[in-house]
Amino acid sequence: MARTQVNALIDGLIASYKETAETVSQLSNEQLDTQVPGFGGRTAPLRGSIYSPVWQSKEHAIHVTKILQVTHSPAAQPTEAQAILAEMGQAMGQFIGLLARLSDEDLDRTFEDQTPRKVAEHVRNTIVGARTRALPVLEGKATGA
DSSP states (O other): OOOHHHHHHHHHHHHHHHHHHHHHTTOOTTGGGOEEEOGGGOEEEHHHHHHHHHHHHHHHHHHHHHHHHHTTOGGGSOOHHHHHHHHHHHHHHHHHHHHHTOOGGGGGOOBTTBOHHHHHHHHHHHHHHHHHHHHHHHTTOOOOO
């Protein structure tokens, strides 16, 4: 199953998010009330432009699902592993969103012998561990217990 183009799309989405997070994370609550050009030439509070990717992502996740269903794509009926991967993506999105509001100085704040940096590394290692355990199964080298 080729995934080069899918991975490029995901990389582009993540890059756009990171660039936007760099800017948006610096805005104050008051600045969100600033009137900016909106859709259709109307002015609207900046807040709406910031919310737009939230509902667009949700709306179009449903839209893409419909496209897959109507065109009878195998992806319309995900396997259990694919469903778990979708949940992982949503959870990672939430975690990355939390990290996006931090500054570098926040990464080493310590409480109960933990830091945000250590926790993020733990989450990353958990993801790597899942892949590491899955590869031998895909390669037919799993021994089982």
